[in-house]
Amino acid sequence: MPVIQAKRRIHHNAQRMFELVADVERYPEFLPLxxxxxxxxxxxxxxxxxxxxxMTVAYxxxxxxxxxxxxxxxxxxxxxxxxxxGLLRRLRTVWTFEPLAKNRCDVGFNLSYELASTLLAxxxxxxLDAAFGRFVRAFEHRADVVYGRPxxxxxxxxxxxxxx
Numbered sequence: 001m002p003v004i005q006a007k008r009r010i011h012h013n014a015q016r017m018f019e020l021v022a023d024v025e026r027y028p029e030f031l032p033l034x035x036x037x038x039x040x041x042x043x044x045x046x047x048x049x050x051x052x053x054x055m056t057v058a059y060x061x062x063x064x065x066x067x068x069x070x071x072x073x074x075x076x077x078x079x080x081x082x083x084x085x086g087l088l089r090r091l092r093t094v095w096t097f098e099p100l101a102k103n104r105c106d107v108g109f110n111l112s113y114e115l116a117s118t119l120l121a122x123x124x125x126x127x128l129d130a131a132f133g134r135f136v137r138a139f140e141h142r143a144d145v146v147y148g149r150p151x152x153x154x155x156x157x158x159x160x161x162x163x164x
Contacts, residue, residue, distance in 0.1 A: 006109045006136045012143045014077055014097040014105035020143055021079055021095050022072050024053050030142045032134050033057045040067070047075045055083075062087065089114040109136045 010017055027037040036056040043050050051070040056063060066085035073079070081093040096108035 002114075003110070003112045005111075008107050008109075008136050008140060009100070010105055010107050010140055010143065011103060012105065012147055013103050014099040016147055017105055017107055017139070017143060018072075018074065018077055018079065018095075018097045020146065021097075021139060022070075024051065024055075024070060026142075027055070030145075031138050033059055035063070036065075048073050057087075064088070066091075087116055089116045107136060107139070111135070 024037050025039060027034045034055060035058040036054075038054050039051050040054055041052040049072040051068075051072065053068045053070055054065055055068060056065045064085075064087040066083050066088050068081050068083035068091075071078075071080040071082075077097040077099075079093075079095040081091070083091040091111070091113040093109070093111045096106075098106040098108070100106060
């Protein structure tokens with residue numbers, strides 16, 4: 001079963017990054033392979049919010065829709081996604097958001113999945129691995145678009161034409 005792990009230092013605060021990842025209905029705007037993502041139900045258990053969502057993933061001729069249970073645990077700064085259905089036998093994603101300073105945090109991403117059949121794994125495994133591997137970068141880029149590019153990055157960014 002493939003496992004993808006990433007930890008990135010992001011120049012946005014942990015709460016903002018948590019809210020960005022929790023905003024599942026915006027995923028089709030920026031997330032690779034995500035064609036549609038809607039919330040079917042929402043309930044609260046104290047400070048924890050549980051969403052049932054439906055996401056459609058598309059790649060060339062393959063389109064599949066699956067339901068997820070998304071647990072938004074704000075006090076512990078953790079988002080857990082568990083899904084099954086469509087092309088997936090199982091999917092589990094855990095996001096963590098560790099504050100470092102006012103405008104910096106470490107974002108952790110741990111994803112494991114199993115496709116519904118060996119044939120699908122052979123056909124789509126590499127594509128999904130590549131797409132899932134880009135997820136954290138897609139959210140980081142989205143944060144820069146939504147919240148503005150952090151000053152630290154603007155000051156240290158080297159224009160493409162100036163690299164030698």
